[in-house]
Amino acid sequence: MNAEIIAVGTELLLGQILNTxxxxxxxxxxLLGIDVYYQTVVGDNVGRLKSAIDVAKNRADILIFTGGLGPTKDDLTKETIASCVGTELVYDEQxxxxxxxxxxxxxxxxxxxxxKQALVLKGASIFANDHGMAPGMGLEEGEKLYILLPGPPKEMNPMYESYVEPFLMKxxxxxxxxxxxxxxFFGIGESQLETEIEDxxxxxxxxxxxxxxxxxEVTLRITAKHSSSEIAQKLINETEARILNRVGSFFYGYDEMELHVKATELLKEKGLxxxxxxSLTGGHFSQRITDIPGASEVFNGGIICYSNEVKQQVLQVPQAVLESEGAxxxxxxxxxxxxxxxxxxxxIGISFTGAAGPDGLEGKAPGTVYLGIAAGEQPPFTVKLSLVGSRQVIRERTVKYGFYYLLKKLEEL
Structure with missing residues (x-):
C-alpha cells in the first residue's frame, strides 16, 4: 500500500512554521512498509483542498491529513473531507x-x-487526543483509507504512536x-556507525x-515482520547482537531512553x-538532571563557576593553575x-570548562572543552572535546558528553 500526506495550513505555505x-x-x-510517494501542502481553502483530495485519491491508497481540526473558521479539513466522501459530521461524546x-x-x-473540535466523521474510528482537544480519526471509504490528525506535533506525534500506528498495522x-x-548510540557519528555495520x-x-x-546521537531501529512475536523477537535479538559486537562501546540504551535519564537511573541503582x-554550560547540566522526578535522591547540587574568581575563591582552583594552565x-x-x-x-563530581564561542578563550579555539569526573579518591578522569557548531549547540553537546562519560564511569564502579 502507498500513502499521500496532505498537510493543511496556510502558515505552512508562508513558511511561518516547518512541516515537521x-x-x-x-x-x-x-517502518510499516507503507510507501509515501507524494507529500502535499495546501492552504486553508475549501476549493484547493478538494482538488488536492481528488488528485490524491487517484494515486494513493491511504490519505493522511494533518492540521485543520481546530476551532477556528479556517480549520476546515474534516468538513471538506466529509463533503468529498459523502458523509456527515457527528459529535464524539468522549x-x-x-x-x-x-x-x-x-x-x-x-x-x-x-x-466544533468534538465533531468527527460519522462511522470513523476515533483516535483520542491525550495532549489536546481535537481527536483524530480514521475512515474507510471504498478502497481508500482517510486518516485525519491534528497539526501541532506535540498532539500529532503521540497520537500517531499510541493509536494510529496500531490501527494501520491491523x-x-x-x-x-x-x-x-x-x-x-552516542559518541559515534552516523556515517561512521553505518560504515562499521555496512555489510x-x-x-x-x-x-x-x-x-x-x-x-x-544516532539511533538504529530494528524491525522484524512475523506472525509469531517470539520468532520476531529472536530475529531482532540476533541482529542486535551482530550490531553490538561491532559498535557496542557506543551503545547506551533502548527505545525512548535518554542519556541523562539513563545516568540518573544508574546513580540510583548504585546508591551514589x-x-x-x-563553567561554559552555565547550569544546563543541572537543569537536565533536575528535570527528572526524584533526582534529589542522587543530585546534591551544582555550582556555576563562570568567572575565574568563582573558580578560585569558591572551588579553590589555585591561582597558579589558572595562570599556567588556564581555566x-x-x-x-x-x-x-x-x-x-x-x-x-x-x-562523584563532574565539571565542564571550555570556550563555547563564538570567540576563542585563552588562545583556545571555540568548541574546545574539558570535562572532568572525580569518583571517590581516585585521580580525576578528564577528557578534551573538540566540538563544532553554534554556541548553543556546543553547550548542549557538552552536557550530553557529560552524561555519556558519567555513564561510562558508573559502569566501571
Missing part, C-alpha cells in the same frame, strides 16, 4: 466531555467554536505483525535496519550521589570535579 509532521509520518510509515471538563476547570464557558498487516526495537545493512531482509541521526561544577584545561577540569565533590559532599 511530514518527516515524522514518512519515517514512521516506512471528546465533548473532555472539552467541557477543560473549560470547567479554567472557569470559562464552552464556546460553540470549541465544541489494516496493512493482517497476518504478519511488525515488531521494532530502537538502539541508541549488515546491505544484507538486511528481515529484520530491516533504519539508522537516524539527531542532535549528536553527584554534584557538578559548570580551559584538563588540570582545571580535574580540580573542579574533585573540589565540588568535596564541597557538596557527594560520591
Amino acid at each position: 509532521n511530514a518527516r515524522f509520518l514518512s519515517q514512521k510509515l516506512a 471528546a465533548m466531555q473532555y472539552i467541557e471538563h477543560y473549560f470547567k476547570r479554567t472557569g470559562r464557558p464552552v464556546t460553540e467554536n470549541n465544541k 489494516k496493512v498487516h493482517r497476518e504478519a505483525q511488525l515488531y521494532s526495537r530502537v538502539l541508541r 549488515i545493512i546491505d544484507s538486511q531482509t528481515n529484520p530491516t535496519i533504519a539508522p537516524y541521526a539527531s542532535d549528536g 550521589t553527584l554534584s557538578c561544577a559548570e 580551559v584545561s584538563a588540570v582545571c577540569a580535574g580540580i573542579l570535579a574533585q573540589n565540588v565533590r568535596h564541597l557538596l559532599k557527594t560520591d
Whole structure:
C-alpha cells in the first residue's frame, strides 16, 4: 500500500512554521512498509483542498491529513473531507466531555467554536487526543483509507504512536505483525556507525535496519515482520547482537531512553550521589538532571563557576593553575570535579570548562572543552572535546558528553 500526506495550513505555505509532521509520518510509515510517494501542502481553502483530495485519491491508497481540526473558521479539513466522501459530521461524546471538563476547570464557558473540535466523521474510528482537544480519526471509504490528525506535533506525534500506528498495522498487516526495537548510540557519528555495520545493512531482509541521526546521537531501529512475536523477537535479538559486537562501546540504551535519564537511573541503582561544577554550560547540566522526578535522591547540587574568581575563591582552583594552565584545561577540569565533590559532599563530581564561542578563550579555539569526573579518591578522569557548531549547540553537546562519560564511569564502579 502507498500513502499521500496532505498537510493543511496556510502558515505552512508562508513558511511561518516547518512541516515537521511530514518527516515524522514518512519515517514512521516506512517502518510499516507503507510507501509515501507524494507529500502535499495546501492552504486553508475549501476549493484547493478538494482538488488536492481528488488528485490524491487517484494515486494513493491511504490519505493522511494533518492540521485543520481546530476551532477556528479556517480549520476546515474534516468538513471538506466529509463533503468529498459523502458523509456527515457527528459529535464524539468522549471528546465533548473532555472539552467541557477543560473549560470547567479554567472557569470559562464552552464556546460553540470549541465544541466544533468534538465533531468527527460519522462511522470513523476515533483516535483520542491525550495532549489536546481535537481527536483524530480514521475512515474507510471504498478502497481508500482517510486518516485525519491534528497539526501541532506535540498532539500529532503521540497520537500517531499510541493509536494510529496500531490501527494501520491491523489494516496493512493482517497476518504478519511488525515488531521494532530502537538502539541508541552516542559518541559515534552516523556515517561512521553505518560504515562499521555496512555489510549488515546491505544484507538486511528481515529484520530491516533504519539508522537516524539527531542532535549528536544516532539511533538504529530494528524491525522484524512475523506472525509469531517470539520468532520476531529472536530475529531482532540476533541482529542486535551482530550490531553490538561491532559498535557496542557506543551503545547506551533502548527505545525512548535518554542519556541523562539513563545516568540518573544508574546513580540510583548504585546508591551514589553527584554534584557538578559548570563553567561554559552555565547550569544546563543541572537543569537536565533536575528535570527528572526524584533526582534529589542522587543530585546534591551544582555550582556555576563562570568567572575565574568563582573558580578560585569558591572551588579553590589555585591561582597558579589558572595562570599556567588556564581555566580551559584538563588540570582545571580535574580540580573542579574533585573540589565540588568535596564541597557538596557527594560520591562523584563532574565539571565542564571550555570556550563555547563564538570567540576563542585563552588562545583556545571555540568548541574546545574539558570535562572532568572525580569518583571517590581516585585521580580525576578528564577528557578534551573538540566540538563544532553554534554556541548553543556546543553547550548542549557538552552536557550530553557529560552524561555519556558519567555513564561510562558508573559502569566501571
